[in-house]
Amino acid sequence: MPIFDASEYKPPRIFRNGHTNTMYPFLFRKNICPPYQRERFITSDDDFIDLDFLKTNSKKIAILCHGLEGSSESQYMQYMSSLLAENGWNVMVFNFRSCSGEINRQLQMYHSGWTTDLHEILGKYENEYEEISLVGVSLGGNMILKYATDQIYNLSDKIKSIVAISSPVDLSASSQKIITRQNILYDKRFRITLLDKVRQKYELFPDSVRIDDIKKVKTLWDFDEYFTGPIHGFDGAEDYYAKSNSKQFLHQTKIPTLLITAQDDPFLTKESLVFEIARRSENLYFMAPKFGGHVGFTTFGTNYYWNEYKTLQFIDAPHDFSDHHNTIH
Numbered sequence: 001m002p003i004f005d006a007s008e009y010k011p012p013r014i015f016r017n018g019h020t021n022t023m024y025p026f027l028f029r030k031n032i033c034p035p036y037q038r039e040r041f042i043t044s045d046d047d048f049i050d051l052d053f054l055k056t057n058s059k060k061i062a063i064l065c066h067g068l069e070g071s072s073e074s075q076y077m078q079y080m081s082s083l084l085a086e087n088g089w090n091v092m093v094f095n096f097r098s099c100s101g102e103i104n105r106q107l108q109m110y111h112s113g114w115t116t117d118l119h120e121i122l123g124k125y126e127n128e129y130e131e132i133s134l135v136g137v138s139l140g141g142n143m144i145l146k147y148a149t150d151q152i153y154n155l156s157d158k159i160k161s162i163v164a165i166s167s168p169v170d171l172s173a174s175s176q177k178i179i180t181r182q183n184i185l186y187d188k189r190f191r192i193t194l195l196d197k198v199r200q201k202y203e204l205f206p207d208s209v210r211i212d213d214i215k216k217v218k219t220l221w222d223f224d225e226y227f228t229g230p231i232h233g234f235d236g237a238e239d240y241y242a243k244s245n246s247k248q249f250l251h252q253t254k255i256p257t258l259l260i261t262a263q264d265d266p267f268l269t270k271e272s273l274v275f276e277i278a279r280r281s282e283n284l285y286f287m288a289p290k291f292g293g294h295v296g297f298t299t300f301g302t303n304y305y306w307n308e309y310k311t312l313q314f315i316d317a318p319h320d321f322s323d324h325h326n327t328i329h
Contacts, residue, residue: 002327003275006260006289009306011298018264019182021293025305029075034082036072036093041121047108049117050100052093054085060131061090062315065118065140067166067295069193071099076137076295080311083304087312090129094121094140103200107208111228112139112171113244115147126156133161133315137295138267141167141259145246149253161318162257163311166295169250169259170271171241177269179219186267187220194220198227250277250284256318258285260307262292285314285321 015021036052043049052072062084066077072093081091096110097117110117118134126132136144141164148155148162168174179187195214202209213226224237234240261272278286287310289297297307314321 002322003278004285004287004322005326005328006287009289009292009297009299011291012300015293015296015298016264016291018262018266018291018293018296021262021264021291021296021298022266023293024298025075025296029079031073031075032078032082034078034085041124043117043120045106047097047104047106049097049121050095050102051121052095054081054091056085056088056090058088058090059129060088060133061092061125061129062133062135063118063121064091064093065134065136065144066093066096066099067138067140069099069190070137070140071095071101079304080135080137080308083308083312084135084315087316089133089315092121092125094118098197103197103204107201107205108232109197109201111232111240111244112142112168113146113240114232115143115150115152118143118147119153122156122159126158129158131160132156132158133163134159135163135165135311135315136167137165138167141165142169142171142244142246145169145253145257145259146244146249148255148257149246149249151249151252155255159255161315162253162255163260163314164257165260165307165311166265166268166292167246167259167261168268168272169245169247169274170269171245172238173269173271174267175221175224175237175241178267179221183266190220191217191223194223194227201231247271247274247277250274251281253281253283256283256285256314256321258287258310258314258318258321260287260289260292260310262294262296263288263290264292265294267294
């Protein structure tokens with residue numbers, strides 16, 4: 001597919017800075033508290049996943065996957081789910097293990113390439129719907145992209161579209177970027193909640209969690225090296241990144257897929273700007289606005305942000321998307 005022109009996203013000058021556009025929604029966008037209905041799903045390994053629904057009696061459902069240490073309560077999930085529900089979609093927000101307000105039962109939690117739970121959820125709910133769309137943000141975007149392209153699972157033919165926003169499709173490069181000095185506040189914030197969960201895991205599994213390694217964790221890369229990797233069966237951080245990044249599989253996508261990645265995203269590098277893969281793909285649509293930050297895309301004068309409207313437009317009619325956008329060859 002050609003690359004789509006995203007120059008229509010023109011934020012005010014103050015938001016033409018990746019950090020400003022990233023932080024503003026997190027700090028100042030109001031929580032709107034959608035009327036979620038929670039259902040608890042029990043996994044094949046006797047763990048639980050809390051799923052939050054907005055039900056509209058539709059036969060089509062959008063399954064939303066949040067970012068690192070996010071949840072259905074994250075502002076970007078609240079707004080995306082509300083917009084889609086207002087426009088006729090049933091919505092399920094998939095809270096990853098340990099992210100719904102209660103620590104999960106098993107040692108394993110979640111990571112960028114953990115697709116087993118998503119597959120099991122789809123297996124339970126797909127018969128209730130005629131059409132399914134997967135929408136992932138940041139880590140959740142890499143997760144759904146990997147699920148749809150790595151050919152580990154047989155995918156439901158009801159999955160008609162995929163949207164990934166601000167997704168670190170090259171995990172190693174993104175990990176190195178987020179631990180740079182300019183990103184120290186983001187890095188520290190993530191580590192606080194992740195390490196708290198490790199301490200809770202130690203209480204449950206004292207023989208499986210090397211609690212003394214907490215002292216070695218000075219960055220997110222360290223966390224993946226000493227905890228994410230070993231807990232989930234990887235040989236450290238780089239093995240985890242190599243096996244879990246979706247970029248290596250994107251050329252195999254058979255489902256219409258939209259990637260939205262801002263060129264000034266402070267978490268991502270040029271390795272996540274997949275221009276060449278998109279040009280060679282029949283099903284991969286790529287929009288790379290000059291501005292937007294990481295899951296930012298701040299927009300004034302409307303109820304929702306630019307990336308949220310683009311998501312709705314794409315999943316409503318993925319095959320017509322190119323009719324309404326200029327291309328960059």
